[in-house]
Amino acid sequence: MGPLDRKAYFDDARRIVVKVGSNVLTEDDGLNLKVVRSISRQICRLIDRGLEVILVSSGAMAAGIRKIGLARRPDEIPKRQAVSAVGQAGLIMEYENAFERYGNKVAQILLTGDNLSNRKMYLNARNTLHTLLAWQVVPIINENDTVAIESIKFGDNDNLAAQITLMMDADLLIILSDIDGLFDKDPRHFPDARLIPAVTHFSRTIEKQASAIPGSLGSGGMLSKIKAARKVTSSGIPMVIANGNIPDVLEHIFDGQAIGTFFVPGEERMAKRKCWIGYSIKPEGSLTIDDGAVTAIVRRGKSLLPSGILEVEGDFGIGAGVQFKSTTGEILGVGLVNYSAADIRKIRGLQSSRIAEKLGEKPYDEVIHRDNLVITEHCP
Template sequence: MNTREKILAKSKRLVVKVGSAVITGEDGLSRNVIGNLSAELTRFANQGYEVVLVSSGAIACGRKRLGLPKRPFTLTEKQALAATGQAGLIQTYEEYFTQYGQQVAQILLTRVDLEDRKRYLLARNTLMTLLRWRVIPIINENDTVAVEEIQFGDNDLLSAMVVGLIGADLLICLSDIDALYDKDPRDHPDAKPVRYVEEIDSKIEAMAGKKPGRLGRGGMVSKIRAAKMVTSLGVPMIIAPGREPMILERIFSGEEIGTMFLPARKMTAKKFWIAYHPRPEGALVLDEGAVKALVEKGKSLLPAGIKEVKGVFDKGACVECLDENGRCIAVGLSNFSSEEIQKIKGCHSREICERLGVAVQDEVIHRDNLVLKEEIASYAA
C-alpha cells in the first residue's frame, strides 16, 4: 500500500470544496456537474463517510440568472448578485441530492462567525450534529453581508478553516485546473503535473504563478496557501479536476490523479484557531530575552519581558507579540487586559500580586495559547 492509499484509507471525514469555474459555465450553473457531484457525495455518505461540501458559485450564478454581462462589480452589486445566485445554487443542489435520497443543509459563514471563540464552537456543534444525522452541510461564504473587512477572500481559505472546525481527515479541492504544474499550463504547454508535494517551500509557491481562477477569486496561489494551512494541522489536501466524471471514486480507488499535499507538522486544533481565526486586538513589544524564551526555548510569555503595550483589549483577546524592531514573532491569547498588563509589565512573579492587588497566574500568554509566526502559513495577498 503506497502513501496515497494509506492516507485515503484513514480518511473518513471529508471536506470537498468545489470552485465557481467547475460548477458554472457560459449558460449559468452546470447542472450536469452538480448532478454528478451530488450523486458521488451521496454514495460516499451511504458508505459511512462524513462529508461537508464547500461550494462557490453564488455570485457567478446570480450574474447569469440576471443576464448581466461580465464587468467589474461594486461590493454592493456583488452582494446583490450573491443574494440572487445563492438561492438558485442551493435550490439546484437540493434538487439533485433529493433525487438520491440525501438530506442537505445550507450554512453561510463570514469570518466574524469563526473569529469569536463561542460562535466558532456553536458553528462546530451545528456541523457535528448535522454529520451525526447523516446530513451533508453545504457551506458558502455569506457574500450578501460580508463586507471587505470580514470576507474570507475566497473559498479555498474557507474550506481550510472548515477542516480545522470539524477536525476533517482530508481536504479535496475540485478545480478547473487538474493539478499543480511545475509551470502555469495556461502559459506553458510543456508544463508537467506535480503528483506529490512533501513540503510547501518557495519553489512550490513559485509554481502557482499569480493568476486568479477563471471565475472565482482564488486560483492556484490561494490553493497553495490553503494547503499550507491544513497540512500544518496534520491534514492532507488533494487538488483534482472537478469536471472529470467519477472524480472522487477515482481518487479513492488509488488513481494518481491531481496533486496530493502530504501532511506536515501537527498543530493542535486550538492553536490552529488562534493562528487563523481571530484578528489581533493589540500588541505587546518584548525585550530580546522574552523573544528568545518564546522562539528558542518554547516558554510562556511572562510580564518581565514586556516593554510596551499597544492598543486596548480585554482579557482573552488575541494579541501580537512584537520584537523591539516591530516584527511580529507570535500571536496568542492574553490572560490579562491591556490595562492590567500596563501595571505589571517588566515585573517579576513576586511583584504581580502587589501591583494588581489579587493573586493571579504569572503568564501573560501561556505557551498552549501561543503560536509562533513561523508556524503560521501566511494568507496575505
C-alpha cells in the same frame, strides 16, 4: 503509514471536507448543471462507502452575475451582496435536486468570519454540523456574502474550507479547482510547467510558485489554496488540490490514483481549541517580540513573557486574540492575552517579577501562556 502513501490516508479517512470552486461550477450562461450533478453524484457514492462529507461550495456570486445578466462582478458592496443573494438561491436549489436523485438530503449553512471568531458561535456551528452529519444530511457551506463586509469576511472559500476542516476534526480536505494541482509555474502560459505531485513541507519557493498562478472567477487563486494547505497540514490533516473537471475525480482520488497535488500532513494533530485560536479568531492587535522570545516560543515551545515584548499595537482587552511578530515584521502566530493592551504597554520589557510593581497586582507571569498560543506562519 509513509508520508507519501496517500492511499493509506484515504483508506483511513472517515470524515472529509470537499471544496468546489467557482471556476468548476460555472459556465458562460450560469451554473454548469452537469458539473453540479456530477459532484453531487460523486459525494453520494462516497457516502455509500461509509464516509461523512461536508461540502464547501463557491459559485453564488458567479451564478448571480450570469443569472442577472451582468458583464462582470460589480465593484459596489451592496450590488455584490445582492448578486450573491440571487445566485445562492439557484445554487442550493440545484444541489438539493441533484442530491435528492440519490436519496440524500442537504442543508444550507451560510457563515461569516464573526461566526467562527466568536467562541460561542463557533461551538454552536460545530454542534449544528455534528447534528446534520448524525442525521445523514450533507451540509453545504458558503460564505454569507449577502451580509459579510471586509472586516468579517473569511477572504475566500479556500480559507473557509480549511477552517471547517479544523473545526470538524475532519480527516482530509479536497479542494477542486479548474487546474490540475500546484505547478512550478502557471501552466496556462507556460507549456513546460510541471505538476508538483506532493508537497512535504512549505517554503518561500512554494509560495512564490503559487502566487504566480492567479484565479479568475473565484476570489482565491493558487496562493489561497497553499495557505489553506498550511493551516490543515500543520494541524495533522492532509489536503489534495485536484481538477474538478476530471470525470469522477473524487472516486478516483479515493481509489488511490495519483491525481493532483497531495499535501502531506504533520505528524501530530493540533488540539481543537488551538485550531480555533490559530485559524478562526480575528486578531485585535499585535505584539512585536525580540529574537530571544522568538527562539523561546518557536523553537522551545515556551510562553510569551513581558520581558520579550518590544512594541504593542492596537487597543484590546484581556482574553483577546493578538498576533505576535518578529522585529522584521514576520507574523509568527496568535495567542490569547492575559493582560489588556494598556497594561502590556506598562510591563513590556520587564521581568515577570516586576509585574506587580507596575500594575499593583500580578495575576499571571505570562502575557500569553503556551496553552493559549499557536505558531501559524513560521515558514523556513
